Amino acid sequence: MDILLTLTQSLHLVALGPCILIILHLLIFYPHKPIVLLPIGYFLVMVVSLSENLMPVLVHNYQETLLPLGFLWGENFLPALSFLLIVQFLFGEVPPKLYWLILGIPMIEVPPFIYALWVSDQVCLQAICVPSQDIYILNSIISTAVIFMLLTALLSRTALSLKHNDMVSQNRYWIIIALIITHLLFLGLDLLLIQDYVIYKSYEFAKLLIKITFIYLMLSSILRVFMEYKAKNTYHTAPLTVHEQHLAKAIIDQYEKECVYRDLRFNRTKLAELLNISEHRLSRIINQFFDKSFSELTTEYRLNEAIKRLDHSKESITEISFDTGFNSITSFNRVFKLRMGISPSEYRNRKNHDG
Numbered sequence: 001m002d003i004l005l006t007l008t009q010s011l012h013l014v015a016l017g018p019c020i021l022i023i024l025h026l027l028i029f030y031p032h033k034p035i036v037l038l039p040i041g042y043f044l045v046m047v048v049s050l051s052e053n054l055m056p057v058l059v060h061n062y063q064e065t066l067l068p069l070g071f072l073w074g075e076n077f078l079p080a081l082s083f084l085l086i087v088q089f090l091f092g093e094v095p096p097k098l099y100w101l102i103l104g105i106p107m108i109e110v111p112p113f114i115y116a117l118w119v120s121d122q123v124c125l126q127a128i129c130v131p132s133q134d135i136y137i138l139n140s141i142i143s144t145a146v147i148f149m150l151l152t153a154l155l156s157r158t159a160l161s162l163k164h165n166d167m168v169s170q171n172r173y174w175i176i177i178a179l180i181i182t183h184l185l186f187l188g189l190d191l192l193l194i195q196d197y198v199i200y201k202s203y204e205f206a207k208l209l210i211k212i213t214f215i216y217l218m219l220s221s222i223l224r225v226f227m228e229y230k231a232k233n234t235y236h237t238a239p240l241t242v243h244e245q246h247l248a249k250a251i252i253d254q255y256e257k258e259c260v261y262r263d264l265r266f267n268r269t270k271l272a273e274l275l276n277i278s279e280h281r282l283s284r285i286i287n288q289f290f291d292k293s294f295s296e297l298t299t300e301y302r303l304n305e306a307i308k309r310l311d312h313s314k315e316s317i318t319e320i321s322f323d324t325g326f327n328s329i330t331s332f333n334r335v336f337k338l339r340m341g342i343s344p345s346e347y348r349n350r351k352n353h354d355g
Helices: 007-029 034-058 067-075 078-091 097-108 110-119 132-161 170-194 200-237 242-256 268-275 279-290 294-312 317-323 329-340 344-354
Strands: 122-125 128-131
Touching: 007 034, 007 200, 034 067, 034 078, 034 200, 078 097, 078 132, 078 170, 097 132, 132 170, 170 200, 242 268, 242 279, 242 294, 268 279, 279 294, 294 317, 294 329, 294 344, 317 329, 317 344, 329 344
Parallel strands: none
Antiparallel strands: 122 128
């Protein structure tokens, strides 16, 4: 049987290629890596969305089956998955469990979705009837708007540091921007359609062009992001060079001889400047040599000195906390109790009693 494709169907087929390529690349080169599961899921849903227009050619009596309902509902997950992708690229790790509740929004849409697109061609309330297609579009607008409000709340707390976060490379930054712009354009098209400013065929074609542009922009960026991820993990686990081992000893000198941790403004940037190396390299050396993070190493030195001074001096606890680099008595008490199981005052009282 000869299969003839329309221009729109041919464009859907063109868009499918990069999606499948991204999925295969992630599956082959990053097996058993949880961080790739979300991008794979996103592009699988994109494949489902793009395949819908090709189904009438492949499936006999396609419109009489439940498949159109499944394809359209599957596409409704794209805004929620985009939210999760943005969280992952923003923080450089799989989103915490709480963020996955966003997937409940498309799930809530099921009852009105089924009624509007399967049970009836129109939804009537007394004398007012609304086309089912409009109910579906309105439902999509509301859910997307809710997701964008949640995203705005998230970005309002993190956007200022987005470009400076060492977990977010330039490629990740532009992927986040592309995801936001793409779904804002989809939302704009939905609003134009429901207001009858565009006909449905023009709406579908414009949406397809946006998807194609987005997919081809994502193709190179997302592959580079995961290449960076792989290179970074390989770099962090590689054995230290002789020069890096000398730098590790220099770090020990800075902590034990210079007592740099006592400075309230001491941070990773300052230590990297003292050693004349990048922060990235400093983190690698500390992680490999000390099997700790910069924060853990610094806190350990501060606590060790604080304990010695509690044992052998009459200084007040507040004075000791600030002199050893803690920026507040509250943080000192919290960290001390976490390690010793009791507060600094209880520790000193017990020592005095034992003495």
